[in-house]
Amino acid sequence: MGALSDLFGPERVAVVGATDREGSVGRAILTNLQADFDGGVVPINPNRDAVLGLDCYESLADAPPVDLAVVVVPPGIVVDAVREAGEEGVDDVVVITAGFSETGSEGAARERELIEVAEEYDMNLVGPNSIGIMSTTSGLNATFGPENALEGSISFMSQSGAFITAVLDWANDQDLGFKDIVSLGNEAVLDETDFIREWGDDPETDVIIGYLEGIDHGREFIDTAREVSEDTPIVLVKSGRTEAGAQAASSHTGTIAGSEQAYEAGLDQAGVLRVNTVEEMFDYAQMLSGQPVPERDDVAVITNAGGPGVMTTDAIGDSRLGLADFSNETLETYGEMLPDEGNIYNPVDVLGDAPAERFREALEISLEDDGVGAAIIVAAPTAVLDFEELADIVADVRDEYDAPIVTALMGGESTEEAAEVLEDSGVPNYFDPARAVRSVGALSEYRDVSRRDHEAPADFDVDRERAREILERAEDRDDNRLGVEAMELLDAYGVPTPEGDVVDSPKAAESVAEGIDGPVVMKIVSPDILHKSDIGGVKVGVETEDVYDAYEDLVTRAHNYQPDASITGVQVQEMADLDAGTETIVGLNRDPQFGPMVLFGLGGIFVEVLEDTTVKIAPISEPEATEMIDDIQAAPLLRGARGRTPADLDAVVETLQRLSQLATDFPAILELDVNPLVAGPDGVQAIDLRLTVDTEEL
């Protein structure tokens, strides 16, 4: 596939299935294309000589050459139409027609054929079941929607066509413009990742926004979005967040949504700014396309109204931002400038009798302070304040300083003209100060995302062959599950485990115990016995001289409990000093969209009752592993809260990375739990293990 720039900027477009029948999709698209498009438009329809005043051709072969074919023929002949486009060398195709994978097995088969044809001719294909694409640069509107977009620098993709129609109708009302728009449809060929890549390279796109219900090829998405987001912010609604929403999404699109936890992790690791509403999406987009990112999160608030100033401060308290602490110099300057009753501390109260000029002075003083990263003006209507004058001032000051400035002009009609001035000069203005704060927060969030250190995951020196051998043992098991007898797997990947071994005779047990200092723990090992403790299958603190008898006793108990259980043997293990550390859990599993994931949490109630866990998509880098520790609520316990000895966090971070490497190396591992991994002051130790292997994948 070539770059997608020709898709949005073709010289000549064919509408395959063009017609002038009233109310038809073919007519709507042709009409939209005729409206503003710079290039040529060619209707294709064997049954017409002309359509809407344009010469109509029987087929693409008869027509002058085109770069983009928009296909609206009935579903049964779409594949043929696309093949013909391929034959004629058309690289870019948009299939509007519905009736493919969204409708059942027959449609799905049709979609597979479509994919084959597209691959054969190496085509960029949008859809099927798309409402089309737009690009305001060339005036291209190849959709059957009722509205054309205004020009702008936001590019917009959506898996829901109705969402595009609704947003366009609303955005036109709000004077919000776009660069490119694409209705992704069924994503038979091109998907969200392709457009993120394209728009990341597009100098005319300042911000990428989108509505998604699912993401295919999660890893590719993460890698692409991560790179693009260094220069171009990506703001997405990913719906189906809640259980009910996911169900609704799956009945709507027929896709399996994957777990919200995986999406949350994946979108975050991808550097995507995730939002939940249309308002947020556009507040973010507007802010990110027009304002510099703040170098600090410390905000100055300048207001003529005490109450709204307090509300703004609350909103800042709720956000990732903080109120700036002014320097002594700033405070002095404010002291000289403001009337006595004014407040020189942040939020700065310029008082109800402040004319616009007093706002200018106050704003400039705050922006001169190196400790201020952004400024928010909060103004209530008063007898002396001219909102338009204030807007002009803010526009002026904004040009002088390299910090974001946002306004909350708190009024209705009286602020309208000022709002237009602000809009023209790219200063976002809201009635609600909380929205102004949220928008500055978006800039700060993007600053951090764009400057992330994308360190490559470490490549530890591990014994992959030995790991494979251990995993292959699962083939002998009905349920492909392994337990403590596979502890060596951890050892092969450099995760510390207690000394010991799984043995199958009392003599062997004794000899393992002799090699271990002090008493040992002995556990029955059987794929058929899941809850060892319940049947007395665990003995703690066994002295070497008692090991022989203990072995026999464990086996007898197991047999008594479950006569047909297959006994692998008995694990003889060094006593772990659990008191010296905190029990943590590290898990691996596999998401249908994002692949391997690493889970981390504290053991016991933290996982089971408080659900205090975090996941990331593997492979994870060292900074990502470190973040996982910060992500859990109970992290202070690992850091030494309540007089505990702090755990060796470096060892935890390393273990997370080593297990991430294991998950990436062996897609065959479907699930794996190290529970507990004891994190003590001098390192970690994996005490117990369970995993499930897909032996076909080995």
Place this chain on the structure above:
Amino acid sequence: MGALSDLFGPERVAVVGATDREGSVGRAILTNLQADFDGGVVPINPNRDAVLGLDCYESLADAPPVDLAVVVVPPGIVVDAVREAGEEGVDDVVVITAGFSETGSEGAARERELIEVAEEYDMNLVGPNSIGIMSTTSGLNATFGPENALEGSISFMSQSGAFITAVLDWANDQDLGFKDIVSLGNEAVLDETDFIREWGDDPETDVIIGYLEGIDHGREFIDTAREVSEDTPIVLVKSGRTEAGAQAASSHTGTIAGSEQAYEAGLDQAGVLRVNTVEEMFDYAQMLSGQPVPERDDVAVITNAGGPGVMTTDAIGDSRLGLADFSNETLETYGEMLPDEGNIYNPVDVLGDAPAERFREALEISLEDDGVGAAIIVAAPTAVLDFEELADIVADVRDEYDAPIVTALMGGESTEEAAEVLEDSGVPNYFDPARAVRSVGALSEYRDVSRRDHEAPADFDVDRERAREILERAEDRDDNRLGVEAMELLDAYGVPTPEGDVVDSPKAAESVAEGIDGPVVMKIVSPDILHKSDIGGVKVGVETEDVYDAYEDLVTRAHNYQPDASITGVQVQEMADLDAGTETIVGLNRDPQFGPMVLFGLGGIFVEVLEDTTVKIAPISEPEATEMIDDIQAAPLLRGARGRTPADLDAVVETLQRLSQLATDFPAILELDVNPLVAGPDGVQAIDLRLTVDTEEL
């Protein structure tokens, strides 16, 4: 003080300090009063014969009798002016003039004089430092603001004048009307509670809204608001929620804000619906003034757009609401009615080709289902959907059914006329489906608040005299602190404590131990030694024969550790079976605004690391005590999660109430901690105690 109805509906109003000087507050008020007011307006000014065409009087004594005096004279003569009003029998006064407690000690003294005069004449006084009051019923606008309010059924109070000006400007733009508005100013006499009481009795007020930064007389507020909220919803912004916000509020109004935790509890117990933004406040108010409350929280969503349907479902998943599960009958009816590709399950997809009539059918089917409590229509623009027709249909259907219906017409200009139709028929409409969901959530929240069982707090039979005697012991202490030696206090209030006593000789210790089955716990008791364990001041599992020596050893250690420590004695206590229960914490403290508060949480890391605690204002009723258990995240542990034996929750609930009674009975208790209170399967036991007493209050 009489009722406040005369304040908002006077026959004749005097403006004391009326003037025609351009730009003056006196002129602005007189002009506003002349505009729409039904009654008479009398300017008072000794230096004028007439003002703005009205006869002007030298003083109230010379003027015809008035019911309301609006005072705008300079601060120095306000008290005299108000006294004169009192002499003349004027019951209602609004003091606009600023320069009182908000400006320092001189102003504060002036405010105290003002209060005395108001009390002397039993006057209803608003302000000082108020922008005035409005009432649309009589056309009264006794403010100096630039805008008059539209008529409506929402009454609105604010501690910030600028907030009123801003909101009015905006509300007029949005066609939102009001019944009464009051700028509370410094609340020298009348405060928020007085207006809640007044509007609760006012048949023309459907909803009370307000902006507050602080609440005085918290208990009175709770009792009043609780009663009013049974019939009239109260929606408040209480700002200063965050630490920074509270600081900003206190520098703005000079009031001490009290703790956010106390406000959160107090507002909740008062039945107030708390919101954070102006948008939320009006969304709530609009919804609550026009829609019935839903009998169930199960919502039907009817949409022509899959994507927006999923977003709506997500918003429902985030809220207190749920998606309704349709009955089989409903599903069948949908099956017959909808095209094959439609979705008969909730959210109902009537498809992109649905005309307005199909929405009507779908809406009616859902409302016929007894399992549906409310309906949300989510409609994207399509070629076949006429938004205005849809609006008419929704208005129709709404009249037939007693369930709330809300719409999200997702478009801009194309929805404008439809939006007006909906507004006129009282159906809230939003672009964003999440806002529609939030509004239905407001109704559900209010339904629960208005139907709360306001059970009176239980009155347990306690030994108050004995409790007082124990508290009086604190008088002998420098720091007024008591510890385990005051355990009897708990006993006097019926909270179970381990057997045992505090003794001051080894012999006495022995005799206490002899009366206790099994080994005992011994702890040094000294007001000077806070961390007993650190100095080896606790001995666990002491057999009776070792008690004598243990006593001497404990005292020796204490002396060695801190030679000047005053030793009260040694506590000899039955061994509590901590394994049998879960450690909880019950605390009491005192908020400057709300008075006594009860705190509950699980012990150890739950309080110290996870901060998983909840508070309520005392006294608490049984349902409130039960709620406290539900409020903590770790509640499942008490209920028997992870194979624990469930704790005796009734005993915990009773203990919370008994300690609430203790806090209410003894305002002298500043702080008290029972930590731990062990909650086991057969009851609770208080193991340790610390309290601080304000002996002046005893």
